Amino acid sequence: MxxxxxxxxxxxxxxxxxxxxxxxxxxxxxxxxxxxxxxxxxxxxxxxxxxxxxxxxxxxxxxxxxxxxxxxxxxxxxxxxxxxxxxxxxxxxxxxxxxxxxxxxxxxxxxxxxxxxxxxxxxxxxxxxxxxxxxxxxxxxxxxxxxxxxxxxxxxxxxxxxxxxxxxxxxxxxxxxxxxxxxxxxxxxxxxxxxxxxxxxxxxxxxxxxxxxxxxxxxxxxxxxxxxxxxxxxxxxxxxxxxxxxxxxxxxxxxxxxxxxxxxxxxxxxxxxxxxxxxxxxxxxxxxxxxxxxxxxxxxxxNNVTVDNKVNIDKSKLNIQVLNGTDKTGLAARYREYLREKGYNNISVGNTEYSEDTRIFLSKNFNNKQVKYIKQDFKINNIKNIEKNDEKFDIIVILGKNNKVIQ
Incomplete structure (x- = not known):
């Protein structure tokens, strides 16, 4: 002892x-x-x-x-x-x-x-x-x-x-x-x-x-x-x-x-x-x-982000719209290229009214696991539901002034 x-x-x-x-x-x-x-x-x-x-x-x-x-x-x-x-x-x-x-x-x-x-x-x-x-x-x-x-x-x-x-x-x-x-x-x-x-x-x-x-x-x-x-x-x-x-x-x-x-x-x-x-x-x-x-x-x-890839998302079939809510020219186009590198193909871009906040609007077709995956893949946490008049898109991204993903 x-x-x-x-x-x-x-x-x-x-x-x-x-x-x-x-x-x-x-x-x-x-x-x-x-x-x-x-x-x-x-x-x-x-x-x-x-x-x-x-x-x-x-x-x-x-x-x-x-x-x-x-x-x-x-x-x-x-x-x-x-x-x-x-x-x-x-x-x-x-x-x-x-x-x-x-x-x-x-x-x-x-x-x-x-x-x-x-x-x-x-x-x-x-x-x-x-x-x-x-x-x-x-x-x-x-x-x-x-x-x-x-x-x-x-x-x-x-x-x-x-x-x-x-x-x-x-x-x-x-x-x-x-x-x-x-x-x-x-x-x-x-x-x-x-x-x-x-x-x-x-x-x-x-x-x-x-x-x-x-x-x-x-x-x-x-x-x-x-x-x-x-x-x-x-x-x-x-x-x-x-x-x-x-x-x-x-x-x-x-x-x-x-x-x-x-x-x-x-x-x-x-x-x-x-x-x-x-x-x-x-x-x-x-x-x-x-x-x-x-x-x-x-x-x-x-990458310091852990993503569950078993979420059953076909990226090639998602209809995505990216809108620039800032005065930075070409911001939406650059974010489109970022998404294309991740395998998303059907992406349209445009401008929208000025926005302080960067956010994603999602259709109601995504389950909780898929929503988490999208937040991590898109590097945006602010998630909202798509309004009825925008239901032709699965995902709408608005890039606001506080955007840190694409400069």
């Missing part, structure tokens, strides 16, 4: 210590939770959020200007991923965003990896929310030094090398040397080298450049997830909790870190994908151009 009591006492004391350590992670966060939820929130006007479904933006920042010592030296994101967790399905999905992805900042073309250098976490979160039309609930950020220390804290991972890697950059003190076919134990330093490599000094390397590098990163992340799920990680938990507060930054509380960290480890297979698109030169600069149509299935996995 004495031994049991001692063990329980140690566990409780350790838990308190680790909790305090984890709580320190958010002390210096650039954005707190209440701030981050208001950034670029395009879904406020309708979608019923699944509160157990979250998106975390993971940011890995580079060294900035070589030789610079100032903490304010602008740092781009070398790695950017959205981690999605849905408690209902217990699924974890990770989506990598290529660092050369084209976005607009202050109405000028730029690469998404520059957003953090321009405006810190706030700009990075805003860029991802606008690009993918999702809400980011939390973020986590680490630099290369932190990455090395965190990997060391878990004891590193073993991985098979798929390419000859031979690269030296004295300016960054970066030296990468791995041989194809060998299995290497990656400690923090070697993990950074593996994570960053995409070409050799002689010009050979990954044919797809950064996209190929992302595939290497996915392989590495899978190995890390396997390590975290292994019983062998238990003795290293103290080291992990001591390392995280020193090198990582997040707006998650200690409670949330424990809650979602445990959920990730308990989940089954983690789905890891990369945004689809194509490379294009604009003004002599190579960009990765995100293609929304090619990412519909991927986006459905990271």
């Amino acid at each position: 004495t031994i049991v009591a001692i063990i329980i006492g140690v566990v409780i004391a350790s838990g308190v210590y680790f909790y305090i350590g984890l709580s320190r992670l958010s002390e210096n966060a650039e954005l707190q939770e209440n701030n981050i939820e208001n950034i670029g929130n395009e879904n406020q006007n309708g979608a019923e959020d699944n509160k157990e479904s979250i998106n975390i933006l993971a940011l890995g920042v580079d060294i900035g200007t070589a030789g610079a010592e100032s903490e304010r030296d602008p740092k781009r994101t070398d790695t950017m991923m959205v981690i999605h967790y849905d408690k209902l399905s217990k699924a974890v999905s990770i989506v990598s965003i290529p660092r050369d992805t084209l976005i607009k900042v202050n109405k000028k073309n730029t690469k998404i990896n520059a957003a953090h250098a321009i405006g810190g976490v706030r700009y990075a979160v805003d860029a991802v929310e606008k690009l993918l039309d999702i809400d980011i609930n939390y973020y986590g950020k680490v630099n290369y030094e932190g990455f090395r220390e965190i990997i060391d804290s878990i004891g590193g991972v073993d991985i098979q090398i798929e390419n000859n890697m031979d690269y030296d950059d004295s300016a960054q003190d970066l030296h990468i040397h791995f041989k194809k076919g060998e299995t290497v134990h990656l400690d923090g330093k070697k993990a950074e080298e593996f994570f960053r490599w995409r070409k050799n000094n002689n010009g050979t390397g990954l044919a797809e450049g950064d996209l190929g590098r992302i595939e290497n990163q996915h392989a590495f992340i899978s190995k890390v997830m396997d390590k975290l799920k292994s019983p062998k990680i238990i003795p290293r938990i103290p080291s992990i909790f001591m390392t995280l507060p020193k090198y990582a930054e997040t707006n998650m509380s200690g409670d949330e870190i424990i809650k979602y960290g445990y959920a990730f480890i308990r989940s089954g297979d983690v789905n890891i994908e990369t945004l689809k698109g194509h490379t294009k030169y604009i003004g002599g600069i190579s960009y990765f151009v995100y293609d929304k149509n090619k990412n519909k299935e991927l986006l459905s996995k990271i």
Whole structure:
């Protein structure tokens, strides 16, 4: 009994210590939770959020200007991923965003990896929310030094090398040397080298450049997830909790870190994908151009809205009218395109008298489950019944001044 009591006492004391350590992670966060939820929130006007479904933006920042010592030296994101967790399905999905992805900042073309250098976490979160039309609930950020220390804290991972890697950059003190076919134990330093490599000094390397590098990163992340799920990680938990507060930054509380960290480890297979698109030169600069149509299935996995698709709605047969109740030209037409992307075909557009409120009028043919589905699909919560003289339509949408779905 004495031994049991001692063990329980140690566990409780350790838990308190680790909790305090984890709580320190958010002390210096650039954005707190209440701030981050208001950034670029395009879904406020309708979608019923699944509160157990979250998106975390993971940011890995580079060294900035070589030789610079100032903490304010602008740092781009070398790695950017959205981690999605849905408690209902217990699924974890990770989506990598290529660092050369084209976005607009202050109405000028730029690469998404520059957003953090321009405006810190706030700009990075805003860029991802606008690009993918999702809400980011939390973020986590680490630099290369932190990455090395965190990997060391878990004891590193073993991985098979798929390419000859031979690269030296004295300016960054970066030296990468791995041989194809060998299995290497990656400690923090070697993990950074593996994570960053995409070409050799002689010009050979990954044919797809950064996209190929992302595939290497996915392989590495899978190995890390396997390590975290292994019983062998238990003795290293103290080291992990001591390392995280020193090198990582997040707006998650200690409670949330424990809650979602445990959920990730308990989940089954983690789905890891990369945004689809194509490379294009604009003004002599190579960009990765995100293609929304090619990412519909991927986006459905990271959207914070849970929709029951078994509602027996034939979208192709619904007659829909979209009316613009604002002074914004073309608003109804843009919303029509949004609906067409979701599979609705029979859509007419027009203008109506000025309206403050955005709302949907539905015929009486829809059951409760179908009404909920439509609210989520259309991203509009304000539902009313169609009047008799408008019964030729199944759905009428009036876009008012408070519309947040389409700008």
